[in-house]
Amino acid sequence: MPTGHAASASPVPRASPPGGATPDPAPPAVIQGGMGVGVSGWRLARAVSLAGQLGVVSGVALDAQLARRLQLGDTGGHLRRALAVFPDREAASRILARYFVPGGIPPGRPFRPVPRPGLRPDRHRDELTAAGNFAEVWLAKEGHGGPVGVNYMEKIQLATQPAVYGAMLAGVDHVLVGAGIPGEIPGVLDALSTHSATELTVAVEGSDARHTAAFDPGGLAGAGAPPLIRPRLLAIVSSAVLAVYLHRSPATRPDGFVLESHTAGGHSAPPRGRRAPGGGEPVYGPRDRIDPAKVAALGLPFWLAGGRAGRRSVADARALGAAGVQAGTAFALARESGLEPGLRRRLLAEGAAGSLPVRNDPLASPTGFPFKVARLSGTLSEDGEYERRPRLCDLGYLRTPYLKENGAVGYRCPAEPVDLYTRKGGAAGDAAGRRCLCNALTANVGLHQHRADGYVEPPLLTAGQDLGFLADLVREAGTDYSAADVVRYLLAE
Structure with a gap:
């Protein structure tokens, strides 16, 4: 297993100081959004951290990304360098033996599958998930002392614990969690910091009983670790009410x-008022506005997100009591972004020209949350491309557990074949218009699956709905701007 150069991070996990949480001398003014599958990769997070702000890697589907990049030959040897210091040496060896292909698989060959998330314990799945998160965070932190965070969706409950643990083994400084109510995450972080087994409540449709996903770190940290x-937890919320609810108990x-406002890219909370009929965009009103003063009264640092990438955004946020802003789209279009370069250039060019429609689609995501879809030719944003795609669900991150008639727990996804979904008790109407985000977002970063019949999974891009900043940013920093350029732009008065 090649190590490249001398490792700059120790495979021995760091000891926790008194009180448990990692020191945080000054909250960052800018948090880079943890976007999509691989868009906020280690290169982007590293660049933002080196610029003095909080770089964030996306923790979604890092098991599949690790497996696929190894099958492509691991250009540059970065993943193998990270796996060379993964504490569980046997697990690292098993992963390399199973997935690494010297020189890469031939063009057009399908990737070897990875185990799908589920309630039933699967040691290989847990090892791959932990190792994928470890590698991404370790590479983002390699060779410097700047802060690095990792972003998760609370909606993806079945993979949370091994993912968080892998990131913690790499010394992650912040954990950000959105798309749900992360009320159990503080306890998970406490337990995992001592290598203790954990349970996380999992919602199972049709069941009134409590179901849990169990995770035992076992020997992943090595003997006597x-x-x-314990990383600091930032909850991504869309209302002051949820912030107050989470704050009320230790x-x-x-x-x-x-x-996060509803204009942010990716998923957003559904509106609390009326909704447009016939699949129109959700209608947001006064009840959906976040009152920063109510959150400021809680005494914890907070950041504003969604439409906060303008030149004076940090100063304006601080005037409202915030520590700063979180920005996503501006960083997603930077040169260090994980987006496939051709897609990134097209998205940037159309966004800067003001010709990129971004629809808040209430149907696209299997989660049921509205999802921002950037309309770009050759992607699943086009109805024709969507209709040509054979429906299937083989990655399974957004599957919903449900209670079967025999009392067992099954899994279904409204983006899978409609007849299969309805046989599992799903309503046919709920499957209409659903895109397979798992495969599409993986394709966005050049890891598209090739099917045995020759079909290649197409991408589906997202962006924030407020792109007014792009033309100004491009005028100042050019069409191949860097993450550091974005930081300078956001901090400019």
Whole structure:
């Protein structure tokens, strides 16, 4: 297993200081969004961290990304360098033996599959998930002392614990969690910092009983490992009400909040008022506005997100009591982004020209949350491309557990074949218009699956709905701007 150069991070987990949480001398003014599958990769997070702000890697589907990049030959040897210091040496060896292909698989050959998330324990799945998160965070932190965070969707409950643990083994400084209510995450972080087994409540449709996903770190940290530094938790919320709810108990209280408006890219919370009929875009009103003053009164640091990439955004946010802003799309279009370069250039060019429609689609995501879809030719944003795609669900990150008639737990996804979905008790109407985000977002970063019949999974891009900043940013920093350029732009007065 090649190590490249001398490792700059120790495979021995760091010990936790008194109090458990990692020191945070000054909250960052800018948090880079943890976007999509691989868009916020280690290169982008590293660049933002080196610029003095909080770089964030996306923790979604890092098991599949690790497996596929190894099958492509691991150009540059970065993943193998990270796996060379993964504490569980036997697990690292098993992963390399199973997935690494010297020189890469031939063009057009399908990737070897990875185990799908589920309630039933699967040691190989847990090892791959932990190792994928470890590698991404370790590479983002390699060779410098700047802060690095990792972003998760609470909706993807079945993969959370091994993913978080892998990131913690790499010394992650912040954990950000959105798309749900992360009330149990503080306890998970506490337990994993001492390498203890954990349980996380999993919602099972049709069941009134409590179901849990269990995870035992076992030997992943190595024998006699010291306690880990507990990362700080930032809850991504869309209302002051949820922030107040999480703050009221030490058991659910995060270390800060990201207040995300409905204009942010990716998923957004559904409106609390009326909705447009016939599949129109959700209608947001006064009840959906976040009151920063109510969050400021809680005494925890918070950041504003969604439409906060303008030149004075940081100063304006601080005037409202915030520590700064979280920005996504501006960083997603930077040269260090994980987006496939051709897609990134097209998205940037059309966004800067003001000709990129971004629809808040209430049907696209299997989660049921509205999802911002950037309309770009050759992607699943086009109805014809969507209709040509054979429906299937083989990655399974957004599957919903449900209670079967025999009392067992099954899994269904409204993006899978409609007849299969309805046989599992799903309503046919719920499957209409659903895109397979798992495969499409993986294709966005050049890891598209090739099917045995020759079909290649197409991408589906997202962006924030407020792109007014792009033309100004491009005028200042050019069409191949860097993450550091974005930081300078956001901090400019």
